[in-house]
Structure formats: structure tokens, C-alpha cells
Amino acid sequence: MTNAELQVAALLAEGCTNPEIAARTVWSRSTIQTHVSNILRNLCLTSQAELAREFTHRSQESLPMSIGQVGDVGSMHFGAE
Incomplete structure (x- = not known):
């Protein structure tokens, strides 16, 4: 996943909606x-809720997550980019 996709996934996992993510980013x-x-597609998931659960699960295994740490999510493994 790209850094932008990881940032979107982190914000979804925090419970943000697409409009809230747009308001908190420059996108x-x-x-x-498009990022969602x-x-x-890349993770073979079917919903944003499923993505949020998967991201939360994987982030708990890798590192503590908050939007302040989103630059560090590149170390997480989410499959092919």
C-alpha cells in the first residue's frame, strides 16, 4: 500500500468518514x-468497516496507531502495493 493509502486506512480505523478524512487531509x-x-481491491476486502477492522488488528500487532504516527505505518505489511 502507498503511504496515502495507509493514511486513509489509519483514519478509517479511527472511525473517520470519507468527508472527515478529506477535511483532515489535502485530498x-x-x-x-479512490484510495479506499x-x-x-488490493486486500480483497469488501467494505470500509472490514478494512478498519483489519487495519486495527494489524496495527495492534505492529505498533500503536494514532494519526500523529501515521508516517510510521509504512513498516506495516498489508500485501502488494
């Missing part, structure tokens, strides 16, 4: 949806 809602779609 448009359309860009957020790419993540779901």
Missing part, C-alpha cells in the same frame, strides 16, 4: 474514495 472526497477502492 478531495473523490481522491479518498484501491485498498479494498
Whole structure:
């Protein structure tokens, strides 16, 4: 996953909606949806809720997560980019 996709996944795991993610980043809602779609496809997931659960599960195994630490999520393994 790209750093942008990891940041979107982290914000989804925090419970943010797509519009909230757009407000907290420099990306448009359309860009957020593109990132979400790419993540779901690459990880063979079917919903944002499933993505949030998977991200939370994996982040608990790897490192403590908060948006302040999102630059560190590159060390997490989520499959092919």
C-alpha cells in the first residue's frame, strides 16, 4: 500500500468518514474514495468497516496507531502495493 493509502486506512480505523478524512487531509472526497477502492481491491476486502477492522488488528500487532504516527505505518505489511 502507498503511504496515502495507509493514511486513509489509519483514519478509517479511527472511525473517520470519507468527508472527515478529506477535511483532515489535502485530498478531495473523490481522491479518498479512490484510495479506499484501491485498498479494498488490493486486500480483497469488501467494505470500509472490514478494512478498519483489519487495519486495527494489524496495527495492534505492529505498533500503536494514532494519526500523529501515521508516517510510521509504512513498516506495516498489508500485501502488494
